[in-house]
Amino acid sequence: SGGAGALAQWVLVELQGEVEPRQSGGLAGSLLGDLHYTCEGVPVLIVGHHILYGKVVQLEKPFAVLVKRGGGPQPSPTGPHGHYTVTALIKTKLLFKTRPKPIITHVPKKV
């Protein structure tokens, strides 16, 4: 359901590939990276040893973020069952599609 009060506006960040924790112990609480914008408004994401350049996209079809009441498993193909609440709307995404540029921190000296 919608619910009283204005809905929060979130942003979608779209990355290629998968997100994996660097340390064991799962993702919760761990850092992803720093998100900057250039003066021209280009989003720049520094993740680990990579720099990702992206663009701000206004979504033609916005998303609603649904949160399942009472927890439970992911929605299955035959359909989500149970009670869902709309927590937020997403009208904007930051799309990072360009190949990440590695950050070279140590250049071996020529001998």
Next chain:
Amino acid sequence: AMRSRAEVDATLQTAKLNPAELLPAVHCLSFGPQAGGGECCLLQLEPGLCAELEAGHSLIIRGEKDEHAVLCSKDKTYDMKIADTSNMLLFVPGCKTPEQLNTDSASCNIIHSQIAGFSNNYWELRGCRPKLKKLRKLLMEDPYDGPDSQKDQTSTFSKYTTEDLLSLIQASEEEILHQLQVIGACKIEGYWRILDFDYEMKLLNHVTQLIDSESWPLTKVPLCACLEELGSLEPREMIEHILVRYGRKYVDAGEVFFEMREDKICRATAQMLLQNAVKFNLSEFEEVWQQSVPEGMTTRLDQLQGLALVDKSSRPETIFLLKVEDLPEDNQERFNSLFGIREKWTEVDITPYIQDLCAEKQTVGALLTKYARSSMLNGVKVYNSRRPIS
């Protein structure tokens, strides 16, 4: 520990990015405590739904374990399908866009944003026909056949309130309420009931006989007088219900009248006659039918679309009952069923039996192209099944 400005600047330096080319604010993104839980999912919104949500309206997901889920707004129904993306989608609350940062001069230098969740798929919506066949099926479990019915006292069948129907039928509230009106259901003691057909005809006959004996014009049947005269025979709510179902209500000089609907009455009379046998000699049927309707009404075969089918190939021509609401709701099953009844159909004959399958902006022609094969028979275009019928 949260990142400090010094750490952010150090990273920028290592990355060889020039801070002068960047906006001053940085978002330090980390995964929130619930992020990996999988309790959040994304739903892609069709036009109009976003505005509905922002206006505070609800969207409801409906479907029992054995049904594919649908999403219902106040007045529309949508199929839900999972779309996979090869990318990772992270949902970030409180993340600002460059415009927002620029206009918000007071924004602080570091924004610690927690990623609420992530996914590599989302729900896609596609507008669909509401699944209303179940509504009739539920109400037909226990049709109402009058207050004197022995059945009701001992009935063990479920009776359904509006709330019950909303939770069981995969359609929006408006679509359900509209369909209840279309099938002539009425609320009796808080429960939606469909009338047993014979009882409905009994009620109708009371009214048409009264109209005849009082010599009222069919266009001006007074509500009050009906309730007075017939109130001793049947419940007043039932009399009014039958007038509303088979007439058009209007007010004249403060009094309520009904203009009786010829097409509806003729159609119901035909159903009453046809349900008694497998098929009828067409000309005999037409004669009996005209004699059975109220004086002043004219019967026409086109009043029977979606109710009965004429077989022009038999000698003599015959007519039999075929109700569209008894046919399957699924497109392919509907066509299979129709081609099982008759091998070749003209467009005129088949249209009343497939019209309700048309999605928004879809034509009968488009359906025929998809589910049937056409050919010429005696100079007339006919449609038959795409697959061999067993």
